[in-house]
Amino acid sequence: MYVKGIRKLFQFSKYVLKKISLNSNIAQAFLRHDNRFRLVCPTCGVTTTLNRIVPQTARDLPLGTALYVVLTYEALQGYCVQCGEYHTLHPSGINVHARATDRLMAFVSQLCRYMPLIHAAEIVGISAATAYRWDKKWLTSHLPEPDLDDLRILLIDEKSVRKRHGYVILVMNGENGELLHMAEGKKKQSLQSFFDKLTKKQKARIIAVAIDRAGAYRAVVTEQLPHADIVFDKFHLIMNYNEVIDQVRRQEWRKANEEDKKVIKGQRYNLFRNPENRTEKQTLSLKALLKINENLNHVYVLKEAFRHLWTYTYRACAEKYLLKWVSWANESKIEQLMKFAKSLLRSKDEILNYCRHQITTGRLESFNNTVSRIIHRACGVKNLDYLFLKLRQESINGNLQK
Numbered sequence: 001m002y003v004k005g006i007r008k009l010f011q012f013s014k015y016v017l018k019k020i021s022l023n024s025n026i027a028q029a030f031l032r033h034d035n036r037f038r039l040v041c042p043t044c045g046v047t048t049t050l051n052r053i054v055p056q057t058a059r060d061l062p063l064g065t066a067l068y069v070v071l072t073y074e075a076l077q078g079y080c081v082q083c084g085e086y087h088t089l090h091p092s093g094i095n096v097h098a099r100a101t102d103r104l105m106a107f108v109s110q111l112c113r114y115m116p117l118i119h120a121a122e123i124v125g126i127s128a129a130t131a132y133r134w135d136k137k138w139l140t141s142h143l144p145e146p147d148l149d150d151l152r153i154l155l156i157d158e159k160s161v162r163k164r165h166g167y168v169i170l171v172m173n174g175e176n177g178e179l180l181h182m183a184e185g186k187k188k189q190s191l192q193s194f195f196d197k198l199t200k201k202q203k204a205r206i207i208a209v210a211i212d213r214a215g216a217y218r219a220v221v222t223e224q225l226p227h228a229d230i231v232f233d234k235f236h237l238i239m240n241y242n243e244v245i246d247q248v249r250r251q252e253w254r255k256a257n258e259e260d261k262k263v264i265k266g267q268r269y270n271l272f273r274n275p276e277n278r279t280e281k282q283t284l285s286l287k288a289l290l291k292i293n294e295n296l297n298h299v300y301v302l303k304e305a306f307r308h309l310w311t312y313t314y315r316a317c318a319e320k321y322l323l324k325w326v327s328w329a330n331e332s333k334i335e336q337l338m339k340f341a342k343s344l345l346r347s348k349d350e351i352l353n354y355c356r357h358q359i360t361t362g363r364l365e366s367f368n369n370t371v372s373r374i375i376h377r378a379c380g381v382k383n384l385d386y387l388f389l390k391l392r393q394e395s396i397n398g399n400l401q402k
């Protein structure tokens with residue numbers, strides 16, 4: 001039987017397709033060395049003599065109904081007199097160590113981007129461990145190195161990746177969303193290891209860094225980038241404020257009589273929610289709560305007022321507003337609120353730096369969902385290097401789509 005064009009499916013340089021045998025679900029392709037090419041030493045380029053022929057196999061991409069495709073070829077071992085070394089010729093595009101073609105490994109890696117390892121493995125008919133190894137290998141050799149030139153804005157945050165205290169620190173390019181660094185732990189050293197990779201010139205270009213004020217990172221950033229502005233992240237600050245609301249809610253609950261307790265009950269998230277995210281029913285029950293409890297009403301109103309701080313673009317106006325907000329907080333005489341206001345004054349500069357750069361760790365925060373999805377797909381985190389590769393892949397591809 002003569003089938004036109006099938007050779008084009010099996011083009012491996014210096015080899016030609018000799019024959020192919022197809023069953024419904026298995027195909028075997030036989031490659032032979034193309035005699036027009038002499039055996040040469042890869043080191044010095046001198047023609048070498050054939051020492052022996054080693055039969056080899058490699059898995060290849062599925063073909064038609066055949067899921068299991070095996071290439072069978074003769075690897076030629078030559079001996080170079082000049083170098084005094086043996087060398088072996090394989091068809092190009094075959095990963096000898098993995099005993100698979102590069103294109104199959106690329107295919108598996110592609111599948112692993114959209115489904116859990118075990119499913120990708122099932123489609124191709126390999127073990128999940130092999131799918132993991134191939135995906136990791138392919139990503140390692142094909143993903144570009146993090147681009148550390150032309151960095152201007154950095155976003156830094158941490159993310160829990162294991163159930164108990166397994167944190168990693170993530171550093172992202174705030175302008176294009178590329179994930180640049182991931183390290184275990186949330187201590188200073190985890191961030192320091194990022195700055196160790198930067199040259200003086202690369203550091204000098206960075207103008208602003210968004211971080212959570214609670215972390216241990218501030219000191220590292222100040223030391224490494226004394227010229228850059230630190231911006232305390234808006235969303236973290238609002239989250240901190242929600243904790244204040246929660247403290248006041250608990251306190252009011254303890255003081256309340258049985259009837260009022262019924263109104264306070266179940267309103268925790270209602271107090272955190274932004275008005276635009278509330279249903280009508282939620283709004284009604286929140287209104288009832290704010291009506292009966294003055295302190296909760298106070299912290300709630302000040303929350304809306306607090307969010308307003310990030311609408312200013314002029315620093316002087318923002319500063320004036322922040323001071324006004326602090327005075328409102330102090331007038332309330334609610335202890336927790338006053339304490340929070342005092343802490344804001346201590347980090348006034350870092351909060352107001354937002355006006356100049358308008359950056360938040362929001363982009364990194366939403367990337368957290370991607371992190372969770374990938375951890376779930378990879379069935380937990382066996383290997384942090386692999387997780388970093390997968391995250392980098394998403395952060396770069398997400399970019400190209402834009």
Ligand SMILES: [Zn+2]
Binds near residue numbers: 041042044082083084
């Ligand atoms: Zn040689």
